[in-house]
Amino acid sequence: MRPFPRLLPRRPRRPAARHAAEHGPEVEVSASERELFGGQLVYDTSWSQHEGSRYQLDLRTMILGMPRLVGRAVALAWQADRRATACVAVAEVVSGISQALGLLGVNWLLATLLAGGEMTDRLRDAVPVAALLGAVAALGALCTALSTLAIGPLEPKVERLARERYLERAYEVEMAAMEDEDFHRLLESAQYGASSARSMIRHAVSVIAALLSLAAAGAVLTTLHWTLLPMLLVIVLPRALATLTVARRRYRSFHRWVQHSRGAGMLARLMTDTDAAAEVRVHGVGPFILRHFRGMSASQEAEQARLARLAARTDLLAAFCAGVAALATYLLLAGLLWTGSMALAAAGTAVLAIRSGTANLDGLIRQINYLHEESLYVGDLDRLIAESEQHRIPRGGAPLPSPVRAVEFDGVSFSYPGGSAGEPVLRDISLTLPADRGAVVALVGENGSGKSTLAKLLCGLYLPGAGTVRWNGVDVRELDRREIFGHCAIVHQDHFRWPMTARVNTVISRTDRPVDEALLAASAAHAGLGDLLSELPRGWETLLSRTFRGGHQLSGGQWQRLGIARAHYRDAPLLVVDEPTAALDARAEARVFAQIRSLADRGRTIVLITHRMASVRHADVVHVLHRGRLVESGTPEELLADEDGHYRALHDLQAAQFRPVPGQSKERLP
Numbered sequence: 001m002r003p004f005p006r007l008l009p010r011r012p013r014r015p016a017a018r019h020a021a022e023h024g025p026e027v028e029v030s031a032s033e034r035e036l037f038g039g040q041l042v043y044d045t046s047w048s049q050h051e052g053s054r055y056q057l058d059l060r061t062m063i064l065g066m067p068r069l070v071g072r073a074v075a076l077a078w079q080a081d082r083r084a085t086a087c088v089a090v091a092e093v094v095s096g097i098s099q100a101l102g103l104l105g106v107n108w109l110l111a112t113l114l115a116g117g118e119m120t121d122r123l124r125d126a127v128p129v130a131a132l133l134g135a136v137a138a139l140g141a142l143c144t145a146l147s148t149l150a151i152g153p154l155e156p157k158v159e160r161l162a163r164e165r166y167l168e169r170a171y172e173v174e175m176a177a178m179e180d181e182d183f184h185r186l187l188e189s190a191q192y193g194a195s196s197a198r199s200m201i202r203h204a205v206s207v208i209a210a211l212l213s214l215a216a217a218g219a220v221l222t223t224l225h226w227t228l229l230p231m232l233l234v235i236v237l238p239r240a241l242a243t244l245t246v247a248r249r250r251y252r253s254f255h256r257w258v259q260h261s262r263g264a265g266m267l268a269r270l271m272t273d274t275d276a277a278a279e280v281r282v283h284g285v286g287p288f289i290l291r292h293f294r295g296m297s298a299s300q301e302a303e304q305a306r307l308a309r310l311a312a313r314t315d316l317l318a319a320f321c322a323g324v325a326a327l328a329t330y331l332l333l334a335g336l337l338w339t340g341s342m343a344l345a346a347a348g349t350a351v352l353a354i355r356s357g358t359a360n361l362d363g364l365i366r367q368i369n370y371l372h373e374e375s376l377y378v379g380d381l382d383r384l385i386a387e388s389e390q391h392r393i394p395r396g397g398a399p400l401p402s403p404v405r406a407v408e409f410d411g412v413s414f415s416y417p418g419g420s421a422g423e424p425v426l427r428d429i430s431l432t433l434p435a436d437r438g439a440v441v442a443l444v445g446e447n448g449s450g451k452s453t454l455a456k457l458l459c460g461l462y463l464p465g466a467g468t469v470r471w472n473g474v475d476v477r478e479l480d481r482r483e484i485f486g487h488c489a490i491v492h493q494d495h496f497r498w499p500m501t502a503r504v505n506t507v508i509s510r511t512d513r514p515v516d517e518a519l520l521a522a523s524a525a526h527a528g529l530g531d532l533l534s535e536l537p538r539g540w541e542t543l544l545s546r547t548f549r550g551g552h553q554l555s556g557g558q559w560q561r562l563g564i565a566r567a568h569y570r571d572a573p574l575l576v577v578d579e580p581t582a583a584l585d586a587r588a589e590a591r592v593f594a595q596i597r598s599l600a601d602r603g604r605t606i607v608l609i610t611h612r613m614a615s616v617r618h619a620d621v622v623h624v625l626h627r628g629r630l631v632e633s634g635t636p637e638e639l640l641a642d643e644d645g646h647y648r649a650l651h652d653l654q655a656a657q658f659r660p661v662p663g664q665s666k667e668r669l670p
Ligand SMILES: Nc1ncnc2c1ncn2[C@@H]1O[C@H](COP(=O)(O)OP(=O)(O)OP(=O)(O)O)[C@@H](O)[C@H]1O
Pocket: 179, 416, 417, 419, 420, 425, 445, 446, 447, 448, 449, 450, 451, 452, 453, 454
């Protein structure tokens, strides 16, 4: 038979439009993004990699993955506190059983009340049943309270243990690992593992409780009539699917819009940024940013409205399906009553069981999804702990020779992990640092020539890629690195500013022994802190951070003095001073160099890294680095004598800056 001719053309399907309605429009780069950022912002943060994955699961993955997720949470809790974990487990199981018993008790009660005979007799018979029901309810409540009581301290304990493991790994790994991009990303993302471990406990307990209540309802329904269990599943399924559909839609939307909404968030933060505050006002940047913020927010509001419309539609459809399934169940119950296969009391209990079994369904699915997301961060923490083993600074090793006479670099080359495609920063360096007679050893050279890197190798922060560093002839790889650290002190130009008191900022370099007040006073005098301490509102006890109330902020130069005091307080035989005076005024600078000299005269070895050639003249020996190579070594006088040398060239360039500019006379100045 010929097909009936089509009179009307087939209505064109609009896959693009339907796709857009379901999945949302493709996120276009908005005019604001193009104008402000040159295109769409793509954040490159490790912490965000699992964000939103809670919406990702489908029904199959969720059901199959649930035992593993719950098991992981239980294992975390077990490691933290076995008693509390056992207590929660028993309390939750007993609470689930009491729910099932409660439903059976209701059945019994209804059966007693609906039985034939005098009402007074029936009421009298019901009293012990009601009492039993009350006891079961009390047991359930008691178990819930017990579970709450045990979870309270268990959650923070799990978090603390996970965080401690994280922090230990963070400070026990090699500096090179901290520089390694992949490892550092893992370190960043694993930091959320501890709070996620805590959240997993909470979510797992909710999942277990909801599952037990579903199981209790299922078990009771099965005892009432076997057909009721599949009916419960038929009621549950549409709501479960709807919740997952809405969640997955959010997941897709989140991944499309996350960059856009972060961009808007960044604009909002810029408006309140202290550093930007002056320009926001004087240059009138406020209205400009606000306009773009409004534009970027409007498109997100439209996206939220679209998601809400779809969620309402899906929920309505699910409610309709669940309603039809419930109606079918009630018809089935009516049929069972009609045929006498079920007593009226059992039917009443079935209605109650269905209601209690489905009550926590949305919550159950949400909690499983949260468990899934949190488990990804805990997985990062597990991975970090495993990987950090390979990067751990080795424990033990040969003790540091005493006294240390010399540290020798022999053909040392070094590249930073991942830095400039592995280009060596130091190449074939051979030099010897005297360490037993007090000396100032200066390292000079242009920016990036490798001076600071060499100093870090000296302190054992990095190991050479090729060649060896030897302490009294013993390879640094064989030595106990913690002893090498203990032998060194470092003053950086940008030493760390601890958001603590001035006292802690000084004594923090030697926390392995009680505070030595005499040494603290000597360190303050050495760094010229006297005036500063008398100006600080609470002297040594002044909190040095503006983040906290009563905190005080120091100037760059004042911080630098504090850094010098800190290094002095460490009281180590080898002192590395890396651009110690960059933020100091001329008087303070001269003082610091005189102090450095006096320390050397008293037997310390000072490795001085500086661009101030005038200060280098205090050194006993100078090593000149150029593009990672050691190009000259000698006393300042010897090096100055070489007219074609690097040292001489650097020296002359700086000296020229102090000569009067030709043609510029003092008379021209006002
Ligand atoms: N953590 C790092 N990761 C990758 N490369 C680095 C790192 N630190 C320094 N570098 C690179 O190593 C080279 C030497 O740097 P280093 O800081 O040792 O030089 P420097 O002589 O002390 O410089 P400056 O006088 O500017 O302080 C530079 O090219 C620098 O970019």
